[in-house]
Amino acid sequence: MPHILVTNDDGVESPGLLALAQALRTIGDVTVFAPNRNWSAAGHNKTMHKPLRVWSVSLEDGSQAMTTDGAPSDCVALARLGLVKKPVDIVVSGINNGPNLGYDVTYSGTVAAAMEAAINGWPGIAVSSDDYEGPRHWDTAATAAVEITRQALKFGVPENSLLNLNAPNIPLAELRGIRVTRLGNRVYRDVLVERSDPRGVPYYWIGGDPPGGQLDEGTDLEAVSQGYVSVTPLHMDMTFRPLLETVRGWLSQAEPRAG
């Protein structure tokens, strides 16, 4: 049986985490190690400025889990550094309550945990479910996560890469399939909400509607909008190669000011 490390960024009490752990137990031994609170939109963290606590909790089904006051990526780092003794074969993070589509991946704690896995030489998969509200269809995302985890264990994932899954929040019976996609162009619709405290001093919320995006063909945004699970392979190397020669051109034209 493969050993699967399960984490998330909504916190150890999230029903999405439990649904994922239960589904993955059908194909492997599962260790759950997740933050003790919600870290949504917290990005890729490494907690070095303060010590971290680690303790055991029971999930709702009575199974044991590890938890910490660190971030999702800290869970993976702490496991890698030895707090999880049994060798890990793959890290699966989620199921996030809400999508991580397009450039969301750079903000996402769910994806950050899979990035931390990739950096540490473990295959990593991030799993998210569309919509932020209403009834949750965790089994749709969980079923796709099991399928992709099974394939990733069989075929392996290249060094420093990871897989980002997003499932539409629809009943499993209505799911149209799984599509391999690229990241789409996310459009954020944040607005500034100014309030005043009882002493008249202003404070600010970043508010507004959930992000939208362009439904270009072949993107994760389009696939999920059409009732498919999207699987987007990501690589940690963000170098924008088409710009290398352009910037070299800038420098050759510039006065040699800096050496």
Next chain:
Amino acid sequence: MPHILVTNDDGVESPGLLALAQALRTIGDVTVFAPNRNWSAAGHNKTMHKPLRVWSVSLEDGSQAMTTDGAPSDCVALARLGLVKKPVDIVVSGINNGPNLGYDVTYSGTVAAAMEAAINGWPGIAVSSDDYEGPRHWDTAATAAVEITRQALKFGVPENSLLNLNAPNIPLAELRGIRVTRLGNRVYRDVLVERSDPRGVPYYWIGGDPPGGQLDEGTDLEAVSQGYVSVTPLHMDMTFRPLLETVRGWLSQAEPRAG
């Protein structure tokens, strides 16, 4: 005069921020808007779960700056949402006290601020200085930052891309030049440090040596190690295209379990 928004992740009191702001004032109007505390290794954040305060502080040279209890990327988002009234031409983040090389970019608050700029349609530049300790040669990084900012303002930076600068921590006179690079392969050397509190309960530090890495030719790691400033163009689209067909192959072989 172009309008340059300057932020960082070490906090508004950091000498690296002041050095950058002062240097950029030679080519533009500078607005400083930076976090009120250190956010190192905090990743790309969007603070939506709590309101943010914004207030004015004086930098050491007497100039005014805006500060907030939000993250570096929140500074850029708040500016974009209207807290900075004057139209911004470019965002420059730094100078970070320590390098952001290779996969550091995914953890880095300095780079996250430039990513937030890119997502919001502003050119973004992240600036970091090598070494974590010892005498600081801010002017080396600042001089290169001015040069690259000038070029970026002149030629523009493509949508959803950004530039990541790292300067060696050496006197400006010893700088060998600026090289356009790709991200190198960072090697993290974290170790788990277990301690016990006065009640005998364990807690954990993520400790160890600063990250190293492979000095492959053409990488940021190599350039900085040889006394050059590295400029690495980054793109927000982390899609790993070579893996698209591979994963499609997995799915065509798989039983159609999920739709």
